[in-house]
Amino acid sequence: MGELGPEDGAGNTYSLRPGLQRRFKSSTVKECIHAILKEKLANAQYIPEEMPQLTKSLSETIKDRLKEEGFDRYKMVVQVVIGEQRGEGVNMAARCFWDADTDSYAHDVFMNVGRGSTRDKVFSYMLC
Numbered sequence: 001m002g003e004l005g006p007e008d009g010a011g012n013t014y015s016l017r018p019g020l021q022r023r024f025k026s027s028t029v030k031e032c033i034h035a036i037l038k039e040k041l042a043n044a045q046y047i048p049e050e051m052p053q054l055t056k057s058l059s060e061t062i063k064d065r066l067k068e069e070g071f072d073r074y075k076m077v078v079q080v081v082i083g084e085q086r087g088e089g090v091n092m093a094a095r096c097f098w099d100a101d102t103d104s105y106a107h108d109v110f111m112n113v114g115r116g117s118t119r120d121k122v123f124s125y126m127l128c
Helices: 027-042 048-068
Strands: 078-085 106-113 120-128
Touching: 027 048, 048 078, 078 106
Parallel strands: none
Antiparallel strands: 078 120, 106 120
16 A cells, blocks of 8 residues: 555645734724624713623624634734723723734724713723
């Protein structure tokens, strides 16, 4: 019996890096995130008891939409923070091991001014 080689179609076809068409594109991801934010949060009211479920739902929606966009080979880390803006500042940080050639991040901040009140809602999303 002969051995099968790459010319026989039995070679290793697993690729460690995405092809040029499948690379993470921050601008595409940011547009996708912004569309989801606008769709889901335009008329949302800040109710603290409902925020844990909303953050979980939004992170799953973002991950699913990005997989549909062709980023299915990436491990997505989606961080969703929802808070009420009352004049305080917020600083966020994240650490990741990544390959500078293929990995990147995208983020978007959505602010929704409540009608009839002085409270602003801040919705922030980050991917790495």
